[in-house]
Amino acid sequence: MTVENQYGHNPNPKVVVTSISFGKSTVLREELLRAFPNAIFNENGQRLSGKKLIEFIGDADAAIVGVETINDSILKYTPELKIISKYGVGLDSIDQESLKNRNISLGWKGGINRRSVSELTLCFMLGLCRNVFDSGFKLKKSEWDKNGGYQLSGKAVGIIGCGHVGSDVVRLLSPLNCKVLVQDIIDKSDFCQKQGASETSLGEVIERSDIISLHVPLTELTRHIVNENFLKRMKSTAFLINTCRGEVIDQEALKNALHQRLVAGAALDVFLEEPPTDEEFLSLPNLMVTPHIGGNAREAVEAMGRSAIDHLTAFFKKNSA
Numbered sequence: 396m397t398v399e400n401q402y403g404h405n406p407n408p409k410v411v412v413t414s415i416s417f418g419k420s421t422v423l424r425e426e427l428l429r430a431f432p433n434a435i436f437n438e439n440g441q442r443l444s445g446k447k448l449i450e451f452i453g454d455a456d457a458a459i460v461g462v463e464t465i466n467d468s469i470l471k472y473t474p475e476l477k478i479i480s481k482y483g484v485g486l487d488s489i490d491q492e493s494l495k496n497r498n499i500s501l502g503w504k505g506g507i508n509r510r511s512v513s514e515l516t517l518c519f520m521l522g523l524c525r526n527v528f529d530s531g532f533k534l535k536k537s538e539w540d541k542n543g544g545y546q547l548s549g550k551a552v553g554i555i556g557c558g559h560v561g562s563d564v565v566r567l568l569s570p571l572n573c574k575v576l577v578q579d580i581i582d583k584s585d586f587c588q589k590q591g592a593s594e595t596s597l598g599e600v601i602e603r604s605d606i607i608s609l610h611v612p613l614t615e616l617t618r619h620i621v622n623e624n625f626l627k628r629m630k631s632t633a634f635l636i637n638t639c640r641g642e643v644i645d646q647e648a649l650k651n652a653l654h655q656r657l658v659a660g661a662a663l664d665v666f667l668e669e670p671p672t673d674e675e676f677l678s679l680p681n682l683m684v685t686p687h688i689g690g691n692a693r694e695a696v697e698a699m700g701r702s703a704i705d706h707l708t709a710f711f712k713k714n715s716a
Contacts, residue, residue: 408711409475410434411452413443414461414482416696423700427459430708452476457710459703460489462669467493478502478710480703483690484559487613487640502706506559511695513563516638519662519683520547520606523634528662528683547571553604555597555620556639557583561610565590576600580616601628606636613640621645626652634660638689641666650676664689 410431417423418436427434435455437443443451443463449472452458457478458465465479470493479494480502494501522528526544533540548571554561557579565575565586575592577583578600587594600607607629611617621635621644629635635658637644646667652658660681669687671677677684690699 407431407433408456408477408707409454410457410459410707411455412436412459412482413448413451413463414459415440415442416691417459417461417482417700417703420696420700422697423704426701427704430704431457449473457707459700459707462488464488465494466490467496470494470497470499477714478707480706480710482699482703484508484699485612485640500710502703502710504702504706507698507702508690508692508695509559509563511692512560512638512689513567514692515664515685515689516560516564516608516610516636517567519636519638519664520552520608520634522683523606523636523660523662524550529660529680532680547573547606549573550605551576551603553578553600553607554592555579555600555607555609556611556617557581557586558610558612560638561608562586564608564610565592576604598628601625602630604633605630606634608636609639609643611639611643613642617643619643619645621649623648623651626657629658631657632659634658634662636662638664641669646673646676650679653679653681656681 408431410427410433412418412427412434415437418438424436437451448463449469452473454475455473456475457480458476459480459482461482465488467490470476476499478500479489481489484505484507486503489501491501524544524547526542530540530542551574552568553576554565555578557565557577565577568575569590575590576599577587577592577594578597583594609621611620623645626648649661653661662683664685665687
């Protein structure tokens with residue numbers, strides 16, 4: 396049965412895709428258009444917000460959104476919108492209360508891109524420990540620095556937030572016999588026992604870890620969880636990794652800590668503003684950065700996109716008349 400003959404009075408729902416990366420995927424475009432021929436993509440290569448986002452969503456019946464902020468100031472101008480389908484896993488940019496008040500459904504599934512993010516996290520850990528990033532950049536400038544750093548194997552690794560991604564990082568570390576320290580607001584004792592990890596306090600993670608990796612959602616509890624005090628308590632030889640949300644770190648405090656060598660280095664895939672504009676911060680020699688690519692491995696992009704499409708298909712099939 397085709398989409399066109401399932402929906403009664405609305406045989407061809409208008410679907411808009413705000414996400415740039417979704418629209419760049421030939422595979423996802425073709426799959427969405429097969430299911431929803433009246434689909435429109437964000438083709439201008441710019442993240443939509445405010446008036447432009449309102450105009451783009453306009454009279455759409457459904458929207459697939461990525462990192463765009465969806466709140467009541469947007470939703471009050473989208474009277475036909477019936478469902479928001481999330482392309483990605485973070486929900487901090489979506490006002491779920493406003494969706495409920497306006498009877499707009501939310502299609503979402505957590506953890507779809509976990510392996511993509513956890514692999515980048517492991518890459519950061521190895522790259523920082525083995526001095527891959529700094530020595531590589533130096534060599535590009537004809538500077539021969541044979542400082543090989545140290546092995547990740549056997550080091551104390553702190554995992555703050557042991558959800559979908561954090562737990563996958565723990566599994567990837569298993570062959571390296573690291574001393575894994577886990578801190579989460581939810582009891583992770585069973586998981587830690589199976590993985591040979593230690594569930595402990597935030598303070599213990601901060602003070603004992605050679606590497607600290609952040610895997611928390613953005614909430615009022617986690618905003619600026621890494622602040623000046625946090626950084627001062629870390630080992631001066633330790634590294635900090637963030638592949639979750641930029642706002643969980645006080646970026647100015649991290650900038651100062653790196654500049655003063657209070658910590659050995661950091662690797663960030665996410666930032667307070669994206670793309671970041673603080674060139675002084677980005678140019679710090681003990682900071683490695685990537686442009687929010689953690690969840691963007693090709694396999695993860697396609698999995699997230701298909702999940703978003705599946706939520707729309709299920710919704711309109713269920714609500715067909």
